[in-house]
Amino acid sequence: MSGEERSVENGARFPAMVRGDRWELSWDAGGTEIVGGSVAALATAFAVPRYSVAVDMGRCSMTLAAQGTVLLTHCHSDHVAGLLAWLSAHTRRFREGTTRVYLPADRREALVEALRIWPDLDGVRRRVDLDDVLAGVAPGEAVPLSGGGEALAFAVRHTVPSLGWAVGPAGARPDAVFAGDGTVEPFRENPGLLDAGLALVDCTLVEPGTRVAARLAGHGHLKDWLELAPSLGCDTLALAHLPPGLEAQRVVELIGSEPPASGPQLAVWMADDGIENGGNDDAG
Ligand SMILES: [Zn+2]
16 A cells, blocks of 8 residues: 655656655644654653644654654653754754753753763764753743743652653643653542643554553553543643554554543554554555
Protein backbone atom coordinates (compact mmCIF):
# COMPACT_ATOMS: atom_id res chain seq x y z
CA MET A 1 0.00 0.00 0.00
CA SER A 2 3.02 2.31 -0.14
CA GLY A 3 3.12 5.03 -2.73
CA GLU A 4 5.22 4.72 -5.84
CA GLU A 5 8.44 6.38 -6.84
CA ARG A 6 7.81 9.34 -9.09
CA SER A 7 9.81 11.28 -11.59
CA VAL A 8 8.97 14.73 -12.89
CA GLU A 9 9.58 16.27 -16.31
CA ASN A 10 13.13 17.42 -15.69
CA GLY A 11 14.11 13.89 -14.68
CA ALA A 12 14.33 14.46 -10.92
CA ARG A 13 13.13 11.44 -9.02
CA PHE A 14 11.25 11.20 -5.75
CA PRO A 15 11.33 8.14 -3.48
CA ALA A 16 8.10 6.41 -2.55
CA MET A 17 6.26 7.64 0.52
CA VAL A 18 6.42 5.04 3.25
CA ARG A 19 3.11 4.02 4.67
CA GLY A 20 3.33 3.49 8.41
CA ASP A 21 5.12 6.73 9.16
CA ARG A 22 1.77 8.40 9.69
CA TRP A 23 3.02 9.78 12.97
CA GLU A 24 1.92 13.39 13.32
CA LEU A 25 -1.84 13.64 13.85
CA SER A 26 -4.21 16.49 14.66
CA TRP A 27 -7.23 16.93 16.98
CA ASP A 28 -9.60 19.81 17.58
CA ALA A 29 -10.10 20.16 21.35
CA GLY A 30 -12.97 22.64 21.52
CA GLY A 31 -11.33 25.02 19.06
CA THR A 32 -7.75 24.43 20.23
CA GLU A 33 -5.65 22.34 17.88
CA ILE A 34 -3.48 19.57 19.33
CA VAL A 35 -0.86 18.15 16.93
CA GLY A 36 1.56 15.31 17.46
CA GLY A 37 2.34 11.66 17.77
CA SER A 38 2.98 9.09 20.44
CA VAL A 39 4.25 5.55 19.92
CA ALA A 40 5.67 3.72 22.92
CA ALA A 41 9.45 3.26 22.86
CA LEU A 42 9.77 5.21 19.58
CA ALA A 43 8.68 8.81 20.07
CA THR A 44 6.17 11.01 21.85
CA ALA A 45 5.80 14.73 21.10
CA PHE A 46 2.77 17.02 20.96
CA ALA A 47 2.25 20.68 20.12
CA VAL A 48 -0.46 23.17 21.09
CA PRO A 49 0.32 25.95 18.60
CA ARG A 50 -2.23 28.33 20.17
CA TYR A 51 0.13 28.68 23.17
CA SER A 52 3.35 28.01 21.24
CA VAL A 53 4.07 25.00 23.42
CA ALA A 54 5.22 21.43 22.89
CA VAL A 55 4.80 18.60 25.37
CA ASP A 56 7.73 16.17 25.08
CA MET A 57 10.12 16.10 22.15
CA GLY A 58 10.73 12.45 21.27
CA ARG A 59 11.19 13.64 17.71
CA CYS A 60 11.04 17.00 16.00
CA SER A 61 9.02 18.24 13.02
CA MET A 62 8.34 21.61 11.39
CA THR A 63 5.32 22.13 13.64
CA LEU A 64 7.22 21.14 16.77
CA ALA A 65 10.27 23.26 15.87
CA ALA A 66 8.08 26.37 15.76
CA GLN A 67 6.93 26.03 19.39
CA GLY A 68 8.77 28.31 21.82
CA THR A 69 8.26 26.36 25.03
CA VAL A 70 8.86 22.64 25.60
CA LEU A 71 7.34 20.88 28.61
CA LEU A 72 9.05 17.54 29.27
CA THR A 73 7.15 14.85 31.17
CA HIS A 74 10.34 12.86 31.83
CA CYS A 75 13.72 12.13 30.30
CA HIS A 76 13.31 8.67 28.74
CA SER A 77 14.77 8.79 25.24
CA ASP A 78 11.43 8.40 23.43
CA HIS A 79 10.35 11.69 25.06
CA VAL A 80 13.54 13.79 24.69
CA ALA A 81 15.51 12.44 21.71
CA GLY A 82 14.23 15.24 19.46
CA LEU A 83 15.32 17.98 21.85
CA LEU A 84 18.68 18.43 20.11
CA ALA A 85 16.92 18.93 16.78
CA TRP A 86 14.41 21.30 18.39
CA LEU A 87 17.19 23.38 20.02
CA SER A 88 19.05 23.59 16.74
CA ALA A 89 16.07 24.30 14.48
CA HIS A 90 14.16 26.54 16.88
CA THR A 91 17.08 28.78 17.83
CA ARG A 92 18.13 29.11 14.18
CA ARG A 93 14.76 29.66 12.52
CA PHE A 94 12.71 31.21 15.33
CA ARG A 95 15.40 33.16 17.18
CA GLU A 96 13.11 36.13 17.89
CA GLY A 97 10.74 34.09 20.03
CA THR A 98 10.89 32.33 23.38
CA THR A 99 13.25 29.37 23.87
CA ARG A 100 12.35 27.63 27.08
CA VAL A 101 12.35 24.03 28.38
CA TYR A 102 10.62 22.99 31.61
CA LEU A 103 11.32 19.57 33.07
CA PRO A 104 11.14 17.64 36.36
CA ALA A 105 13.41 19.51 38.81
CA ASP A 106 15.29 16.28 39.70
CA ARG A 107 16.55 15.96 36.11
CA ARG A 108 17.46 19.56 35.25
CA GLU A 109 21.10 19.46 36.32
CA ALA A 110 21.81 16.22 34.43
CA LEU A 111 20.19 17.48 31.22
CA VAL A 112 22.05 20.81 31.35
CA GLU A 113 25.29 18.86 31.76
CA ALA A 114 24.43 16.46 28.91
CA LEU A 115 23.75 19.38 26.55
CA ARG A 116 26.92 21.13 27.74
CA ILE A 117 29.13 18.20 26.64
CA TRP A 118 27.13 17.03 23.58
CA PRO A 119 29.56 17.23 20.63
CA ASP A 120 29.21 19.93 18.00
CA LEU A 121 26.26 21.71 19.56
CA ASP A 122 28.31 24.93 19.56
CA GLY A 123 25.86 26.80 17.32
CA VAL A 124 23.07 26.29 19.84
CA ARG A 125 25.36 27.24 22.73
CA ARG A 126 26.30 30.46 20.91
CA ARG A 127 22.68 31.40 20.30
CA VAL A 128 21.27 30.63 23.75
CA ASP A 129 22.51 30.11 27.30
CA LEU A 130 21.30 26.59 28.11
CA ASP A 131 21.53 27.36 31.81
CA ASP A 132 18.78 29.97 31.25
CA VAL A 133 16.76 27.87 28.82
CA LEU A 134 16.25 24.82 31.08
CA ALA A 135 14.11 25.27 34.20
CA GLY A 136 13.22 22.64 36.79
CA VAL A 137 9.60 22.34 37.89
CA ALA A 138 7.96 20.58 40.86
CA PRO A 139 4.39 19.20 40.96
CA GLY A 140 1.87 21.96 41.65
CA GLU A 141 3.91 24.66 39.90
CA ALA A 142 2.43 26.57 36.97
CA VAL A 143 4.42 28.12 34.13
CA PRO A 144 3.20 30.91 31.83
CA LEU A 145 2.70 30.32 28.11
CA SER A 146 2.22 32.75 25.26
CA GLY A 147 -1.30 33.49 24.04
CA GLY A 148 -2.64 33.85 27.58
CA GLY A 149 -1.91 30.22 28.33
CA GLU A 150 -0.63 28.41 31.35
CA ALA A 151 0.73 24.94 32.04
CA LEU A 152 0.25 23.30 35.42
CA ALA A 153 2.56 20.43 36.43
CA PHE A 154 1.20 17.54 38.46
CA ALA A 155 2.66 14.35 39.92
CA VAL A 156 2.40 11.05 38.05
CA ARG A 157 3.73 7.56 38.82
CA HIS A 158 6.39 6.28 36.42
CA THR A 159 9.79 4.61 36.86
CA VAL A 160 11.76 7.89 36.77
CA PRO A 161 11.00 11.46 37.96
CA SER A 162 7.99 12.48 35.87
CA LEU A 163 5.30 15.12 35.55
CA GLY A 164 1.94 15.45 33.84
CA TRP A 165 0.99 18.79 32.27
CA ALA A 166 -2.38 20.54 32.05
CA VAL A 167 -2.36 23.16 29.27
CA GLY A 168 -4.95 25.84 28.66
CA PRO A 169 -6.05 29.40 29.31
CA ALA A 170 -4.63 30.74 32.61
CA GLY A 171 -7.01 30.08 35.48
CA ALA A 172 -9.58 28.17 33.42
CA ARG A 173 -10.39 24.55 32.50
CA PRO A 174 -7.46 23.12 30.52
CA ASP A 175 -7.85 22.54 26.80
CA ALA A 176 -5.68 19.44 27.09
CA VAL A 177 -4.06 17.35 29.79
CA PHE A 178 -0.95 15.38 28.89
CA ALA A 179 -0.66 12.58 31.45
CA GLY A 180 2.82 11.53 30.32
CA ASP A 181 4.00 8.00 31.05
CA GLY A 182 2.80 6.26 34.19
CA THR A 183 0.28 4.00 35.84
CA VAL A 184 -3.41 4.81 36.14
CA GLU A 185 -3.32 5.11 39.97
CA PRO A 186 -2.96 8.92 40.33
CA PHE A 187 -6.08 9.32 38.17
CA ARG A 188 -8.02 6.66 40.04
CA GLU A 189 -7.24 8.58 43.25
CA ASN A 190 -7.99 11.97 41.70
CA PRO A 191 -10.03 11.73 38.47
CA GLY A 192 -10.25 15.53 38.38
CA LEU A 193 -6.62 15.65 37.18
CA LEU A 194 -7.90 14.68 33.73
CA ASP A 195 -10.78 17.18 33.60
CA ALA A 196 -10.08 18.93 30.30
CA GLY A 197 -11.28 19.11 26.73
CA LEU A 198 -8.85 16.36 25.75
CA ALA A 199 -6.94 14.00 28.06
CA LEU A 200 -4.02 12.16 26.46
CA VAL A 201 -3.01 9.12 28.50
CA ASP A 202 -0.48 6.29 28.60
CA CYS A 203 -1.93 3.10 27.06
CA THR A 204 1.32 1.21 26.48
CA LEU A 205 -0.16 -2.29 26.68
CA VAL A 206 -3.53 -3.38 25.33
CA GLU A 207 -3.70 -7.18 25.16
CA PRO A 208 -5.52 -9.26 27.78
CA GLY A 209 -3.12 -10.79 30.29
CA THR A 210 -0.62 -7.91 30.22
CA ARG A 211 -2.25 -5.65 32.78
CA VAL A 212 0.05 -6.56 35.68
CA ALA A 213 3.08 -6.30 33.41
CA ALA A 214 2.00 -2.77 32.45
CA ARG A 215 1.69 -1.68 36.08
CA LEU A 216 5.04 -3.21 37.03
CA ALA A 217 6.67 -1.33 34.15
CA GLY A 218 5.07 1.94 35.29
CA HIS A 219 2.58 2.15 32.42
CA GLY A 220 -1.16 2.18 31.81
CA HIS A 221 -3.18 -0.64 30.20
CA LEU A 222 -6.24 -0.36 27.96
CA LYS A 223 -8.37 -2.19 30.52
CA ASP A 224 -7.32 0.29 33.25
CA TRP A 225 -8.64 3.15 31.13
CA LEU A 226 -11.85 1.43 30.03
CA GLU A 227 -12.63 0.78 33.72
CA LEU A 228 -11.78 4.31 34.82
CA ALA A 229 -13.50 6.11 31.92
CA PRO A 230 -16.96 6.47 33.54
CA SER A 231 -15.45 8.49 36.44
CA LEU A 232 -13.54 10.93 34.20
CA GLY A 233 -14.76 14.45 33.38
CA CYS A 234 -12.79 15.05 30.18
CA ASP A 235 -14.73 15.53 26.93
CA THR A 236 -12.43 13.11 25.12
CA LEU A 237 -10.12 10.44 26.53
CA ALA A 238 -7.34 9.81 24.02
CA LEU A 239 -5.42 6.56 24.38
CA ALA A 240 -1.83 7.37 23.41
CA HIS A 241 1.65 5.85 23.77
CA LEU A 242 0.27 2.71 22.11
CA PRO A 243 2.75 -0.07 21.24
CA PRO A 244 4.63 0.05 17.91
CA GLY A 245 3.14 -2.20 15.26
CA LEU A 246 -0.32 -2.29 16.83
CA GLU A 247 -3.12 -2.17 14.25
CA ALA A 248 -5.99 0.25 14.73
CA GLN A 249 -8.45 -2.54 13.97
CA ARG A 250 -7.17 -4.50 16.97
CA VAL A 251 -7.76 -1.58 19.36
CA VAL A 252 -11.28 -1.18 17.98
CA GLU A 253 -11.94 -4.89 18.65
CA LEU A 254 -10.58 -4.73 22.19
CA ILE A 255 -12.63 -1.63 23.07
CA GLY A 256 -15.67 -3.23 21.48
CA SER A 257 -15.36 -6.30 23.72
CA GLU A 258 -15.79 -4.23 26.91
CA PRO A 259 -17.01 -0.74 26.00
CA PRO A 260 -17.40 1.67 28.98
CA ALA A 261 -21.06 2.17 29.91
CA SER A 262 -20.59 5.93 30.22
CA GLY A 263 -17.90 8.59 30.35
CA PRO A 264 -15.97 10.60 27.78
CA GLN A 265 -15.70 10.07 24.06
CA LEU A 266 -12.83 7.63 23.44
CA ALA A 267 -10.14 8.45 20.91
CA VAL A 268 -7.23 6.28 19.79
CA TRP A 269 -4.14 8.37 19.02
CA MET A 270 -2.93 6.56 15.91
CA ALA A 271 -3.55 6.72 12.17
CA ASP A 272 -6.72 4.80 11.35
CA ASP A 273 -5.12 2.85 8.49
CA GLY A 274 -6.61 -0.55 7.98
CA ILE A 275 -9.87 -0.12 9.87
CA GLU A 276 -12.57 -2.00 8.02
CA ASN A 277 -15.46 0.07 6.64
CA GLY A 278 -14.34 3.49 7.63
CA GLY A 279 -10.62 4.01 7.29
CA ASN A 280 -9.31 6.77 5.08
CA ASP A 281 -8.08 5.39 1.82
CA ASP A 282 -5.67 7.82 0.24
CA ALA A 283 -3.70 5.26 -1.74
CA GLY A 284 -2.62 6.51 -5.14
ZN1 LIG B 1 7.51 6.71 26.81
